[in-house]
Each structure stands twice: as C-alpha cells, then as structure tokens.
Amino acid sequence: MEQIIFNLLREGAHDRALALITHPVPAEAARRLAELEPEDRWVLFRRLGSADARAVFLHLDDEEQAGLLESMGLDEAARFAAHLPLYTLARSHALLPRGYAQTLLTRLPAEKQKGVRAMLRHHEDSVARIMRGEFLAVSGQTTAAEAIAALRENPLLCDDTGSVVFVTGGDGRLRGHVRLSTLLRAHPDTQLGSLLESGKQSVKLDDNKVDAAHRLQRINLPVLPVTDHNNVLVGVLRFDDAMDVLEEDASEDVYKKAGVGDLIHANEVVRSEKLTAGGIGYPVKVRLMFLMVTLAGGLMVGGLIDHFEDTLAAVVALAVFIPLVMDMGGNVGTQSTTIFARGLALGHINLKRFFRVHLVRELLVGIAMGLVLGLLAGTVAWLWQGAPNGIPELGIVVGVSLFVAVTTASVLGFLLPWVMLRLGVDHAPGADPFITTIKDFTGLAVYFLLAGWLIGVT
Incomplete structure (x- = not known):
C-alpha cells in the first residue's frame, strides 16, 4: 500500500493517492497516513476536508502532529490549531522548534493561549500534560434520562470519556462518578446522586503521569478524573493515553538496560542512539x-x-x-x-x-x-x-x-x-x-x- 501511494504521488495522481488513504474510521486513515514519509504525509493531509483533517490529526502520534503543524506554516497552522484540544497543543508545543512554537502560541485565540500556557506551567512528567478536557460533569440532581441525553448531544466525547459521567457539586468539586451501564439500567427519573460511585479514585494535576497510569491500570475504570488542589474536576486521563505512557516508560527503561544510561536522569536516553x-x-x-x-x-x-x-x-x-x-x-x-x-x-x-x-x-x-x-x-x-x-x-x-x-x-x-x-x-x-x-x-x-x-x- 505504501509503495502504491508513493508511486501515485510521484506521478502527480494526488486524488487517487488520497482515495487510498481516506477511510471511514479516522484512526485507520491516520495509520495509513503515518506510514508515509513526512513530505508525502503533508501533501495528502492538506487535501483532506477541515473536519476530516482534524479527526485524522487527533489520531496521529505526537511527533507526526508536530511535523504537520510545522509543515503548514504559521498562518495555516494557527487557523488549524485554533480548533484543536488543549492537550494536543501542549504536546505539540514541546516538540516544535522553540521559536516556531512560541510564535504559533501567540497567534492562537486568547482563551486557547491561556489554556495552553496553564498546561505548560506543569512539569512535563505530570498528569496535567497528558490529561484531556473532554468529559461530562453534571450535578447530583441530574436524572439518568437527562445525563443520557447530554451524552448524546456532546460530539466531543469518545468511547472512553463517554462511558463515565462525573458528578460535581456547585463549586465544581468532584463527588463521584456514574458508569454509562448504570445509567442505562436506572429508571429515567433516578437522580445521579443516588447512583454515585466513590469520588476518591482521582489524581492531582501535578501527580506523576507514570504513577497515574499505573493507578488507572489497577482500577476498573476507562478514565481517571484529574482534579486541582481544591478537588475541582479539571480533566480526565484516558486509558489509551495511560497505556501510551506506560509503554514509553517501559521502552525507555529497556533501552537503558541495553546500556543507554542511568535510570535516574531520563534526559540521557539519547545515549541509546x-x-x-x-x-x-x-x-x-x-x-x-x-x-x-x-x-x-x-x-x-x-x-x-x-x-x-x-x-x-x-x-x-x-x-x-x-x-x-x-x-x-x-x-x-x-x-x-x-x-x-x-x-x-x-x-x-x-x-x-x-x-x-x-x-x-x-x-x-x-x-x-x-x-x-x-x-x-x-x-x-x-x-x-x-x-x-x-x-x-x-x-x-x-x-x-x-x-x-x-x-x-x-x-x-x-x-x-x-x-x-x-x-x-x-x-x-x-x-x-x-x-x-x-x-x-x-x-x-x-x-x-x-x-x-x-x-x-x-
């Protein structure tokens, strides 16, 4: 497949190459796109419609996302990035060339800038740098029927984040959560306050992301709520993100076991090369x-x-x-x-x-x-x-x-x-x-x- 696309691109048959990349499932389209060389990836990505481009972009690896933002140029990258989640922008910011990243950040809408800068203030190994902002939080008085309707109306929720509804107090503090399976079995008029599971299964913004990932691995939840120092719900750690963290951490240690460097100073991983x-x-x-x-x-x-x-x-x-x-x-x-x-x-x-x-x-x-x-x-x-x-x-x-x-x-x-x-x-x-x-x-x-x-x- 990769060789066929490569040949089509060299022949200038961009539409035919794009047809091989396009897939109803954004994750599959992203996988096919990721197999290409960076310059070919950009040639096809720019031909996607805006909605398809964002959906595919969010399924690419961090390095691939940063590469595409850099290929776009500042003006186009700023327009595109204005519609991206904060966690994606924060990750790309760390991988882009310093000057390019700073300039791109200043061209984002003010609210988006504020959110990204807030995430970047946290340590790169903290949960804040990998958490996601898409979740559904309601009050304890919300009924099961209302919560299900809210899930239907929120297009940003994926399978993980849509399978749990969080319950907060009037001050935004986390009280607990209700699983989607529980909602579906409950009477439509049942208030979520009576269906609550413990609110103690959470992590703080500045907790180490590897520790948080291990914690999510141990509990029976698809997402782990992230709270600030006042226990206000600010984000969620998804299971697939947690597994990526554990895979990266395990790979890093395996490389070091092969003679890369000590396991205390992670910045010496470069020795593996x-x-x-x-x-x-x-x-x-x-x-x-x-x-x-x-x-x-x-x-x-x-x-x-x-x-x-x-x-x-x-x-x-x-x-x-x-x-x-x-x-x-x-x-x-x-x-x-x-x-x-x-x-x-x-x-x-x-x-x-x-x-x-x-x-x-x-x-x-x-x-x-x-x-x-x-x-x-x-x-x-x-x-x-x-x-x-x-x-x-x-x-x-x-x-x-x-x-x-x-x-x-x-x-x-x-x-x-x-x-x-x-x-x-x-x-x-x-x-x-x-x-x-x-x-x-x-x-x-x-x-x-x-x-x-x-x-x-x-």
Whole structure:
C-alpha cells in the first residue's frame, strides 16, 4: 500500500493517492497516513476536508502532529490549531522548534493561549500534560434520562470519556462518578446522586503521569478524573493515553538496560542512539570498559584455582564440578538483573522500599533456590563421583558451594544494579561483569576451602 501511494504521488495522481488513504474510521486513515514519509504525509493531509483533517490529526502520534503543524506554516497552522484540544497543543508545543512554537502560541485565540500556557506551567512528567478536557460533569440532581441525553448531544466525547459521567457539586468539586451501564439500567427519573460511585479514585494535576497510569491500570475504570488542589474536576486521563505512557516508560527503561544510561536522569536516553546507530566507537568503549572487569575477575579466579592446584591434583574429581558452580551462579545473576530491570520499568520495584522489601525478598528467593539446587547437585555429586571414589564428602562440598554461589548471585543481581543507579552509572553493561567476578570468586573459594577441610587435602 505504501509503495502504491508513493508511486501515485510521484506521478502527480494526488486524488487517487488520497482515495487510498481516506477511510471511514479516522484512526485507520491516520495509520495509513503515518506510514508515509513526512513530505508525502503533508501533501495528502492538506487535501483532506477541515473536519476530516482534524479527526485524522487527533489520531496521529505526537511527533507526526508536530511535523504537520510545522509543515503548514504559521498562518495555516494557527487557523488549524485554533480548533484543536488543549492537550494536543501542549504536546505539540514541546516538540516544535522553540521559536516556531512560541510564535504559533501567540497567534492562537486568547482563551486557547491561556489554556495552553496553564498546561505548560506543569512539569512535563505530570498528569496535567497528558490529561484531556473532554468529559461530562453534571450535578447530583441530574436524572439518568437527562445525563443520557447530554451524552448524546456532546460530539466531543469518545468511547472512553463517554462511558463515565462525573458528578460535581456547585463549586465544581468532584463527588463521584456514574458508569454509562448504570445509567442505562436506572429508571429515567433516578437522580445521579443516588447512583454515585466513590469520588476518591482521582489524581492531582501535578501527580506523576507514570504513577497515574499505573493507578488507572489497577482500577476498573476507562478514565481517571484529574482534579486541582481544591478537588475541582479539571480533566480526565484516558486509558489509551495511560497505556501510551506506560509503554514509553517501559521502552525507555529497556533501552537503558541495553546500556543507554542511568535510570535516574531520563534526559540521557539519547545515549541509546549512540549504542544502536552510528559509529561503533561509543558502544565498543562503553562495553569494553565493563568487560575489563570480567577480564580482571577471570584472572583473579584463575589465580584462585592456581592457589588450590595441589587440592585439585589430590582430588581430580573436584575439577568436574567447577563449571557447575561457576555457570549456575552466572545464570542466576542474569535472571536477577533482568527481573530487576523489568520490575523497575513496569513500576513493580519501588526504589524507596528497595532494602525493606525487594532485596529481602530476593534474598529469600536466592536461599530457596540455593537449597533446592545445592541439595540436587550435592546428591548427584555424591552418587556420581563421591561414593565411587571413596570421597562422600564431595557431595557436601558441591552442595554448599552451589548454595553460596546461587544465593550470592541472586542478591548481587538486585543489589549491584541499584548501587549503579544511585551512582549514575549504566547498570546494564556494568552489573553482570561485577556479578560474574564476585560470585565466581566466592563460590570457588568456598568450594576449595570446604574441599580442603572436609576431604582433608591442602
């Protein structure tokens, strides 16, 4: 489809290309338009009727919206933007070139300017920057029939915002909400005040948008009311907007897990471009820096093995289980760092409760896994190499060493990324090398020391 449209545009057949883009559902038309290059997108968008253009525009991504506003030129963009919602204008303002955005803002109607400036005064990560102003709020004396009629008469309400009616007092303060399904089942003369659900499910203008999105995800509502510091209803957070926020937040953390930058300063996300595109100098430098830790650690572990050379020579069977102790700890450490990164990205890990809750829990998980794996491996070691060779203590040596390696790696898999976050260091390329070095050294040290003590060799 994209190639066909491209060819038609190059042939000058704009009307035929537009016919392929146009769709009764604005969201589908926006999807088709978004597949085109920016210059082609603008060529077709400008040929849409004003009503269709606004409907399609509102279904485009923020970057695509800003690109179209810039392509229009200031005069046309000002006329078009005068009919756009405040939240759309605020998002585009942040993405447009600074001078262009400021000039465009001054050309908007006074009331629209005031609304956009009010939104821009809030932090870019606040709910105020993503909330929508289309909602239906009525008094508690409104009947079910009147509320349904008001929903029918409001063309700006979509499926999400039209499925909940908010009830406010005379001062605009939120009292609660009534679902559309409840309205449809109620007697037409029933007042909404008697159908209210709790008004406590709301967020404030300056609440963090990621926290708000997680809250909406947990409750059974399609929209979450947004109130000011006086509990006056000022907007709503839609479910699809909340999911976009969570997807963006999760993607940002995943990129950082790949070695982009620390998770504390979000403005350093730009490092992902250096690691995934462009020259190879930066990724080689960043990754080699931490791999040097593994190199040094490997040499230290080699020195440890060399130190216990006589022990190995006396009990050759010990060499059989060295890979087991080393590799199992490495796998556990990788599991833990991955779980930490995903939990942090999805908001399941609260850094303020890290030691009291998450680290303690991971320690218990590590102990449980260490006990199971140590018992199994120790039993196998005893049956396979211990008893047949007259050294039954080998089972204890392998089991205890594996328990120590697994527990240590599990805790380090959570602790080291946390430490690196606090230090402002990329934890993705840095955590695993440190974990590998520490768990290998401690696991093998316990392994050989136990062997020397229980088996009686030095």
